[in-house]
Amino acid sequence: MISLSTVTRNYSDEVSIGPVDLAIPKGGITALVGPNGAGKSTMLTMIGRLMGMDDGAIEIAGRDVATTKSKELARIVSILRQENSYVTRLTVRQLVGFGRFPYSQGRLTREDERIISQAIDFLELGALENRFLDELSGGQRQRAYVAMILAQDTDYVLLDEPLNNLDMQHSVLMMQHLKRAAVELDRTILIVLHDINFAAAYSEWIVAMKDGKVVEFGTPEDIMREETLSRVFNTPVEILPGPKGPMAYYF
Known part of the structure; x- marks a missing residue:
């Protein structure tokens, strides 16, 4: 389980995250959704200890994120941020190999x-493992980064908008792979998603954020x-039947 207790991050008198109290169950996919600026990516990076907190505590599988040694934490949780710079002369296999660094040290x-x-x-x-990253499409390269994260072999996986810049076909393919990872590899996946309909179709739990706070948490x-x-989302929404359950339409 991922547990957040009164987690707060202050940017200014007007802008802050939290306080957040939340318990994310182990297993399956939990989606973080909400409008731009809601604090989704900030909360994810705090959980992954890429950003500090001003107050509160975060635990993953009973370990305090702030005090657990980096080497130990890297064997429990892996995180893929939204911005990924890449070395063009790196092959897919070399990139995925970086996921083993917490174990092999190179x-x-x-x-x-x-x-x-x-x-x-x-x-x-x-078929692409010996191809260089700059020879791949955006969707292929994104799959390579997710493969790197899976190679880290952690029970908990944090992904910040992995569908960013992917077309519909590649977005569906990515979510299918992540669903398989949650089920077949028994990973707990916490994912920031822009599209509420992808969240509803593929996740077990949804965390809805607004203005830096969790305003709803539950099943799809x-x-x-x-x-x-x-x-x-501060806009009228209509729910209609879809092929994988209810779908939201904004107007």
Whole structure:
């Protein structure tokens, strides 16, 4: 479980995150949704200890994020940020290999190589593993980064808008891969999503944020209500039946 207790981050007198009290269950996909500036990415990066808190505490699997040693924490939780700079002369396999650094410290063992191959195959990148990153499409490159995160072999995976800049086809493919990872690899995935309909279709839990605070938390059935989404996104919403359940339409 990921537990947040009175977590606060202050930017100014007018802009702050929290206080947030939240318990995210182990297993499955939990989506962070909300309008721009709601604090979704900030909360994710605080959970992943890439950003400090001004107050409060965060625990992952019972370990205090602020005090756990970096090497130990890197074997519990992995995080992929939205902005990923890449070295053009790096192959897919080399990139995915970086996920093994907490274990190998750069000296890959036979077991590391096995896990790297497993992650590459899981994301269906086998035919591309020797290609350089600048030779890939945006969707292929994003899958390579997710494969790197899966190769880190952590129970908890944090992803900041992995669908950013992907077209509809590649977005669906990515969410299918993540759903498989949650089920088949028993990963707990916390993901920031821009599209509430992807959140509803693929997640077990949805955290809705607004103005730096958690305003709703529940199952997709709990959140996919017209009055709830209209309040969260500050715009009228209509819920209609869709192929994977209710879908939200904004107007």
